[in-house]
Amino acid sequence: MVQTRTLVWGLLVRCCWMFTFHQVMPDYLDFISVFGLQSEARDQRFSCFREQKALKSPAGSNNGIDSLGRSGKHYQLCYNLKGVTLTAQDLEDPGKNRWSIRQAAFYHQLDVVGGNTLWIVTKGGLDIQQRFKELTGTGARPEDKAFETLDECFRSSLSAHLLFCHWSTEDWRGYINGWNIP
């Protein structure tokens, strides 16, 4: 128990350090707090979209750090989506398949001058990471993995958004079809 607590504390400290370094908007902490070991789904209803734009150059002070590729002009957004996954399949009787509603929280930041993008995705399991790797991997479309110019960066960020939205739409149909009301 003590070990777990130290581990969790260490993870939290590391996360906080990472969020501070990347100047992640504080609202994202709300999104992460939903995750954790849950015997029953609590906070399943939490769903939100937050945005923050800083597109004008700030008067007086310069927030940018050039050495890190930050111009100070950026926008950031975070949201969460819910998808459904098959946890146990019953081949003989599809009505007995077990499904579970899973959440994923996304954070995205794009520097509108340098084109730096930052993604932080929180999700139990690795399926989204796998898909994102496929999106930007060797077999991907060239426009999805091009980060040479500002426009290309922006376009690839749009296709990443679409990928996440597609993930959340996927299995709902199968889930609803599988219901046969007694």
Place this chain on the structure above:
Amino acid sequence: MAVLGPTGKRHHHHIYTTRDIQNLQRWAERVRDVTSALKANVDVMTSLRRFYIDLRESDEFPMKKSCGDDIAVFSSQLGNLIDDFRLQIDRADALVRITTDRTELVKQHRLERLNSNMESEAIIVRIITIVTLIYLPATFVSTFFSTDVVKFQGQEHQG
């Protein structure tokens, strides 16, 4: 079964218990959970689309001209996804409605059974009443004549 199954006395029919109502209730709750999750997704996607459309309108956004078309394509694709979700929500709503109707029907079936039980009991009670009423005058007469109010004189003469 609840809708199409026979309900007559001689037919084989399912006897509904509270368990069935519980099951149906659980189904309805599960469907409602799904509807709320789907609605949340639709809200988030709508916000996401609005954010990018606003970005296209905003003057400070440097890629306003070069990426305007990309944003249009993106928003139309998001719109498709949102429509897809709406369709699923409609289906889930229809399911909720069906489930509530079924629950009502099962409750009706249970009431019906209770009524028919009470009916047969009432018949038995009526038979008992009639039998008792037939014997009531005879009982009364025999009780009345066994009291001291009436005395038979002839009996003493003989004795």
